[in-house]
Amino acid sequence: MSSIAVFTKASKLDALQRWLPKLVLAPSMLIVLVGFYGYILWTFLLSFTGSRFMPSYNWVGLQQYARLWDNDRWWVASKNLMLFGGLFISISLVLGVLLAVLLDQRIRREGFIRTIFLYPMALSMIVTGTAWKWLLNPGLGIDKMLRDWGWEGFRFDWLVDPERVVYCLVIAAVWQASGFVMALFLAGLRGVDQSIIRAAQVDGASLPAIYLRIVLPSLGPVFFSALMILAHIAIKSFDLVASMTAGGPGYASDLPAMFMYAHTFTRGQMGLGAASAMLMLGAVLAILVPYLYSELRGKRHD
Amino acid sequence: MTSRSPLSLSRLAIYATLLAACAVYLIPLVVMLLTSFKSPDDIRTGNLLSWPDVITAIGWLKAWDSVGGFFWNSVKITVPAVLISTLLGALNGYVLAMWRFRGSQLFFGLLLFGCFLPFQVVLLPASFTLGQLGLANTTSGLVLVHVVYGLAFTTLFFRNYYVSVPDALVRAARLDGAGFFTIFGRILLPMSIPIIMVCLIWQFTQIWNDFLFGVVFASGDTQPITVALNNLVNTSTGVKEYNVDMAAAMIAGLPTLVVYILAGKYFLRGLTAGAVKG
Numbered sequence: 001m002s003s004i005a006v007f008t009k010a011s012k013l014d015a016l017q018r019w020l021p022k023l024v025l026a027p028s029m030l031i032v033l034v035g036f037y038g039y040i041l042w043t044f045l046l047s048f049t050g051s052r053f054m055p056s057y058n059w060v061g062l063q064q065y066a067r068l069w070d071n072d073r074w075w076v077a078s079k080n081l082m083l084f085g086g087l088f089i090s091i092s093l094v095l096g097v098l099l100a101v102l103l104d105q106r107i108r109r110e111g112f113i114r115t116i117f118l119y120p121m122a123l124s125m126i127v128t129g130t131a132w133k134w135l136l137n138p139g140l141g142i143d144k145m146l147r148d149w150g151w152e153g154f155r156f157d158w159l160v161d162p163e164r165v166v167y168c169l170v171i172a173a174v175w176q177a178s179g180f181v182m183a184l185f186l187a188g189l190r191g192v193d194q195s196i197i198r199a200a201q202v203d204g205a206s207l208p209a210i211y212l213r214i215v216l217p218s219l220g221p222v223f224f225s226a227l228m229i230l231a232h233i234a235i236k237s238f239d240l241v242a243s244m245t246a247g248g249p250g251y252a253s254d255l256p257a258m259f260m261y262a263h264t265f266t267r268g269q270m271g272l273g274a275a276s277a278m279l280m281l282g283a284v285l286a287i288l289v290p291y292l293y294s295e296l297r298g299k300r301h302d
Numbered sequence: 303m304t305s306r307s308p309l310s311l312s313r314l315a316i317y318a319t320l321l322a323a324c325a326v327y328l329i330p331l332v333v334m335l336l337t338s339f340k341s342p343d344d345i346r347t348g349n350l351l352s353w354p355d356v357i358t359a360i361g362w363l364k365a366w367d368s369v370g371g372f373f374w375n376s377v378k379i380t381v382p383a384v385l386i387s388t389l390l391g392a393l394n395g396y397v398l399a400m401w402r403f404r405g406s407q408l409f410f411g412l413l414l415f416g417c418f419l420p421f422q423v424v425l426l427p428a429s430f431t432l433g434q435l436g437l438a439n440t441t442s443g444l445v446l447v448h449v450v451y452g453l454a455f456t457t458l459f460f461r462n463y464y465v466s467v468p469d470a471l472v473r474a475a476r477l478d479g480a481g482f483f484t485i486f487g488r489i490l491l492p493m494s495i496p497i498i499m500v501c502l503i504w505q506f507t508q509i510w511n512d513f514l515f516g517v518v519f520a521s522g523d524t525q526p527i528t529v530a531l532n533n534l535v536n537t538s539t540g541v542k543e544y545n546v547d548m549a550a551a552m553i554a555g556l557p558t559l560v561v562y563i564l565a566g567k568y569f570l571r572g573l574t575a576g577a578v579k580g
Binding site: 017020021022024025027028029031032033035036037038039040042043046055099102103105107113115116117118119120122123124125126127128130131132133134135137140141142144145148175179183207232235236238239242243246257260261264265270273274276277278280281284288 | 312313316317319320323324326327328329330331333334337345346348349350351352390393394396397398401403406409412413415416418419420421422423424425426427428430450451453457481482483507510511512513514517518528531532535536544547548550551554555558559561562563566569570
């Protein structure tokens with residue numbers, strides 16, 4: 001009798017042990033299914049409704065997307081994203097690579113210098129935006145400083161110039177993220193086989209040529225990662241616009257993330273906001289899918 | 303490479319460029335600090351980098367008066383959210399690396415996408431849900447949101463760390479009769495200190511610096527400091543006090559800056575782990 005009791009008790013414990021991993025993972029699975037995919041679907045549904053301040057489920061088909069298509073502000077926001085994203089990504093990449101290569105030359109106090117390049121990444125975009133809004137202040141910022149220093153005719157009022165305000169966002173974003181690119185590439189450079197460089201030097205190649213022809217091309221995956229991250233920051237960037245320009249002057253510096261927030265949460269255009277959010281997801285997927293595809297293919301080759 | 307000629311012209315150029323770059327990266331911080339200690343008169347008459355006639359802490363006092371309460375809100379949101387999401391991430395990572403079952407890999411794939419999710423696409427349903435749960439405009443609601451949307455990264459950190467732990471270690475412990483939690487607590491946790499640090503610091507900077515969730519899910523007294531700072535800086539009423547703005551920005555930025563300076567090594571590792579493996 002007693003041996004049977006012990007046996008069933010043990011097998012119950014065994015069963016519990018077998019179920020424990022699944023039990024532990026269950027809450028997270030629920031969170032992911034509902035909070036990620038369920039909510040995406042929900043937003044997708046809302047984008048086909050005429051919801052305004054409150055969610056309603058009167059079907060309007062593709063009308064919200066058509067309204068986006070005809071919406072001048074949405075086009076400004078999208079074009080701004082292309083301009084901002086393009087400049088932000090390319091300048092950050094060039095600066096980051098340059099700084100990483102320079103830092104790779106057995107620099108004294110390298111760790112200290114690296115810390116200086118990277119610290120903006122620890123700050124909130126709101127803090128960055130506040131600081132740069134002050135630096136770029138027309139009348140009191142860099143504008144006045146350079147005039148005080150004797151450059152009489154100097155004018156720098158891009159922050160209130162609808163044609164140039166996007167460049168202000170680029171400046172602040174590059175300041176924040178280029179150190180991160182530097183860190184990524186420096187880690188990549190440290191993994192490059194030094195004997196290749198030495199062999200090329202023996203052959204008489206100059207250092208810039210070695211980096212351009214041999215070292216940097218071997219860092220393709222790092223380029224790709226950096227590109228991914230920067231594109232992702234650009235598409236999501238909302239805080240920087242909110243703190244630096246609030247989308248202004250007018251809506252000259254609007255980005256899709258700002259457009260979505262303004263229409264959904266302050267202007268009572270929930271359906272339109274949902275449609276714009278879905279297009280943002282589409283943009284992320286358009287970048288993500290080729291990336292994941294190449295990652296997976298690369299792994300299969302290994 | 304050129305260590306034999308330490309002061310060649312090209313070396314000098316490299317050092318000069320690096321130093322100039324350092325100055326450019328530091329200037330915004332210097333200007334923020336300098337402005338925060340200036341009087342409004344000095345701000346009007348001087349310029350960004352001019353030394354003030356009087357150094358005053360009035361900007362910091364006023365800034366603390368207006369954003370101090372929100373600073374504590376951020377603490378109340380950040381501390382529990384960081385701890386809970388790290389613990390969940392550790393358990394998830396442990397299961398995904400050591401106790402795989404049918405579908406666990408698929409789940410990991412689905413979860414990974416969360417690292418790239420533009421949050422705009424979940425904001426509306428999330429706010430309806432918080433309203434239903436009675437958590438709209440509460441600190442607990444923000445903690446919940448940060449835990450949910452931080453899960454992707456925390457799980458990724460721990461899963462990738464535990465995957466490199468030899469299976470034999472866990473198998474031997476299982477043969478000895480050690481259970482699920484015993485193996486986790488006795489074997490894996492003690493060797494997880496580095497990844498715990500990475501995860502804590504990553505989550506701390508993410509959640510402390512968050513603005514989007516704060517501005518959407520909180521209002522009035524429950525707002526985090528980033529939202530309060532933005533409100534302070536972008537109000538159009540009254541005379542602009544730039545010293546107060548800059549002091550408030552410093553207050554909002556100091557916690558993450560201090561963490562970065564004290565634990566920069568882990569901060570960097572988190573960034574690159576999130577980037578390269580993401």
